[in-house]
Amino acid sequence: MTVISEIVIALFLLTGAFLSLVAAFGVIRLPDVYTRNHAASKSATLGVMCILLATFLYFLVKDGLFSSRLLLGIAFFFITAPVAGHLISRAAYNSGVKMWDQSVRDDLKDKK
């Protein structure tokens, strides 16, 4: 492995791990379920995509292995993680979970 490919892989790895850590801190610190879901579904998705891209580059550079499973995994996470976040958030709203008491706007309140 050349030095520059190692640097690129390390950059992707550290970015992905940092974004996963940021997602976990958001899930701990934010006040209600909707903001926590916002943190978890966006940041963790980008983090796992960065790490899978680093894995793909690692095996491509080191072994010459073009792993289409990893590309498929990146595409799958990019499609399904926001959908899962949307479904949980909608289920939470419809089952009556309260928003944060300092929230100012609820567009769905008079739709029912």
Next chain:
Amino acid sequence: MIETILQISLLLLAIAMIGLIYRLIKGPTVPDRVVALDAMGVNLVSMTAVLSMLLDTSNYLDIILLIGILAFIGTVAFAKFLEKGEVIEYDRDQ
């Protein structure tokens, strides 16, 4: 060099996992816990990828796709259960 980076990122992912476990235990409502479980599935995929690089084998790459699909199906089933009270409903009842 790359081995140190891999160990550091595995450590960061483990700290993130501990934070999500805290929310899973403490979370005041059920959707909080489902959000934490979904993020834990995503984190587990990252940990599997880093571990397959650390062990220098490409045999774990199937597991990544498998965990992703299982986490998505579980999250969708939980969301539907929370919203409608049952996971698989019959058309005849409506």
